[in-house]
């Protein structure tokens with residue numbers, strides 16, 4: 001099947017299908033083609049070709065140093081590939097800067113470098129919402145009257161369970177709350193692709209569910225692509241629709257969670273289980 005529909009149907013169905021097929025390249029897709037980066041002699045990401053689909057949460061797993069964060073950096077534009085390409089929604093974005101990729105819909109939760117440290121949690125989220133809405137300072141229409149944007153910032157704060165900490169200066173937050181604020185700032189930008197790199201790392205046990213619930217809620221939107229780097233296999237099992245495994249910079253497994261977790265390459269290379277045994 002070449003994706004084309006023969007003309008000649010008289011019920012209009014063919015025409016409708018043809019229109020849908022023509023539109024398909026415009027739907028959201030993210031793809032890396034033979035993506036590679038070398039640091040000196042070390043190939044940190046090595047020829048990774050992979051497509052990500054809307055409505056799917058892909059967990060990216062692999063041992064420390066496997067290249068997971070570097071792969072994210074190549075997708076979001078913090079690093080430039082040595083060779084290979086990144087495609088978003090049918091566009092080759094390999095040469096695009098990180099800020100332009102953000103505007104194109106790639107959302108990445110960062111350590112809080114884009115933060116205004118002395119402003120409150122609430123002010124930071126409001127500024128991010130404002131930036132995403134493209135609202136500029138306007139004497140005639142002060143920010144405080146933009147109740148829609150204020151409501152959106154409030155909803156985001158509640159979504160990451162930071163409502164009670166809203167008046168606290170961003171720098172005064174605990175480590176776990178700072179991670180939640182990172183996620184809040186990403187949410188504010190309303191990305192099409194959500195990239196989480198170990199979002200619960202360093203969080204206390206009672207803080208973890210807030211972030212996992214939020215990711216689970218995001219998953220219900222069938223138009224979003226979600227990528228999650230995660231070491232904790234129980235988290236991966238509960239959230240992932242698909243798992244890809246990176247090992248020494250290479251993509252060594254890709255499939256449904258149960259299949260990938262049971263595969264010999266994961267059992268041996270990643271989970272460190274001897275041949276013939278199965279990880280719990």
Ligand SMILES: Nc1ncnc2c1ncn2[C@@H]1O[C@H](COP(=O)(O)OP(=O)(O)OP(=O)(O)O)[C@@H](O)[C@H]1O
Pocket residue numbers: 039044062063064065066067068069070071
């Ligand atoms: N800017 C850099 N310069 C040189 N080497 C780098 C750079 N960034 C990453 N590396 C190397 O690339 C390899 C992959 O690192 P990366 O951080 O992507 O691994 P990871 O899979 O995210 O590991 P972890 O699970 O520990 O976070 C490592 O050997 C790392 O030392």
Ligand SMILES: [Mg+2]
Pocket residue numbers: 068069070197
């Ligand atoms: Mg990493």
